[in-house]
Amino acid sequence: MFNGQPLPYFQPLIDTATGRIAGYEALARLRDEDGNVTSAGPLFTDPEVDPADLRELDRCIRRMALERFRDTPDGFISLNISPSWVSQLKPGEPLPSLQLLEEIGLPADQVVFEITELQGSIEQLRDVVQRYRQAGIRIAIDDFGAGYSMLDRVLALEPDILKLDIQLFRKAASGNGNSGDFVRALALMAEKSGCWIIAEGVETEQELHFALECGARYVQGYLFGRPDENFLPAEAVQQQFSELRDHYVYEKLAEREKLANLRKSLASLFADLRVWLSKGAQPAHLPSPKDYPWLLRCFLCDAHGTQISPNYEWKGDTWQTDPRYLDHNWSWRPYFYQILAEAGEDSRVILSNRYRDATTNQYCLTSGLFIDDSRHLLLVDIDTSFL
Template sequence: MLTGHPLAFFQPFIDTATGQIAGIEALGRLRQADGSYRSVGPLFASRKVSSLDLRQLDRDIRDNALSRFREAPPDWFLSLNISPRWISRAPADQPLPSLRQVERYGIDPRRIVFEITELTGNQQRLLEVVRRYRAAGARVAIDDFGAGYSQLDRIMDLAPDILKLDMRLFQAAVRGGPSSEVVKAMALMAEKTGCRIIAEGVETEEELEFALECGARYVQGFLFAQASEQFQQADAYLERFAALRTRYVQHKLQERSRLMELRQQLSRFIQDVRSWAEGHSMISALPLPHDLPWLLRLYQCDRHGTQITPNLEWNGMFWQENRRYLNHNWSWRPYFYSLLAEGMDERRLNLSTIYRDATSNQYCITAGQFIAQGQRPLLIDIDASFLTES
């Protein structure tokens, strides 16, 4: 049952390029008789409320948001949640109710983002409605991108302007593990398809830093502001965001410094082992890297990428031989053909990007440098976790 007066609360989007509020999302509330407010979110998941009541509630909240948005700064955008359940019921030969509301309040449709909250219903009908939104000048966002089965084919058909990362997946990704790689891959996909990313649910500094690392254009969450009935000043979080962004850059510079130090240490180590590797000496003669706790293993390949020596694995005390990967070919891996692209200049050390090793499930970097007059590369695998330590 619906009790209370429907109205919109607004939660800001912070533009990561400027630190200023760039727009707001309208979130539904019911004002109770005692002056408190109740979120309408649970009502839309309830079977006790009729679809007719929910549709009217949805329109009342949107109407309230649009009527007040005229008071917002002229460069802000307003994000309005739209359910395909309502879209599919709109007659194809009549104006869309949501666009009629925008027109009624004299708001430039270019300032409106219609945020599609789910991907149910008739896809062709949804595509047609999205086309009409765009024809009017509005933008389209997909909410909860990455939640469950995201139906990538349907999303790509819609070609959204904005993707909002699923909050639960995003927060799990900050803690590391496979979720982190999934979110980074989705962010990269969005970048390549021209979508802007919104990271919602940003509640900690760590989550903000991860959002920046993923290239999020906008961030939204309790770290800056909860939803409120009143608009904030556009520069309300400018100084705080600038300080947090500076801290993020400092952390990345620290990572870069560690990487430069790593390169120097590896160059010295390769010089130490070069004569051993070129002479095919016994493992007992291999120098002990006691000052390189992140070193995992070394091995050699031929110029075609086929491994020609066993893995020599460092356990912190001594070297161990592992013949499991003899004759495996690694030429398909990016670090190997990057090494080939650098040529056979023995003076140049090549470092891969950080990747997750399928065997050990740990983050690694592979370093490579040609030896033996450019005839074969010496490859060294490194535990990369130390690079991101605070």
């Protein structure tokens, strides 16, 4: 068995729409004779521990958590469910968790079951999940984004909530590599499938901002509360969250202002380029890039996206031409859909969303302006690191 008294701890989940505590995740803890409390989590991944003892520990803490939560007026409680244990159930066998809810008298709609791990039969797990959902329980997938097999779970189980993998989330929130774009794509997939996102491990304001950018419905982490034996008032962190959310909005407004300034600079650049084109388009006469440090290259396409000029790129202290992309058609590139849709508006500077350029591996924006009664499209590529 285990050394210590089993007990549940509870960590709050904050509703990003209200700033109030919407629910709690129940976590397994052990208290020793000296009153020290440690996580029981490592026991569940220790191959030396008897699975029967683990199952007994889990059910003990689950019961204690549900009994404690039963007396709360509203909100929900989230508990982990191991697929490996579910797979040991016989088809049609009563589900212990549902029996426990009925015995305790806690409404099923106040309960979320988090599916952990990747073990067990998906078919059997799907059958059990359907029975949970029929009872009114919501289903969450934990560690979403941790591996391809997790996508199998999402497609098979059609969960209500996706909980982002904590390591992936933190790496993405730090801005390292392209993990941020990957997590944003996962969040978009969740939104399209009707799932709510939980971002856990939120410890800094930067991580909260990234969670909000990903559209997280709930956030969980030390920034708002550590796991504890007791519950907090629903409004305990509402003021703190409101202030942090305002900071996020102000930062987004500042980003919009930067884009507005970029558009003004682009309008000036395009005006210079149109004059340059009208005077014969000699590379030596291109405008100096000193006022446009973010400029990567410029080039000309026809109205259908086929490149009709070389690339003009600033190399050190002179403009150089690169003819390799003549006659290439770029209409299939994602950023071109937006630009080509604006044909007929010669005076409007169009700016794409950010993307990673496959040739240079740089994050870029592409800006375009139709000229000559929309017969030609003048384009510039922008290095976002200068923004």
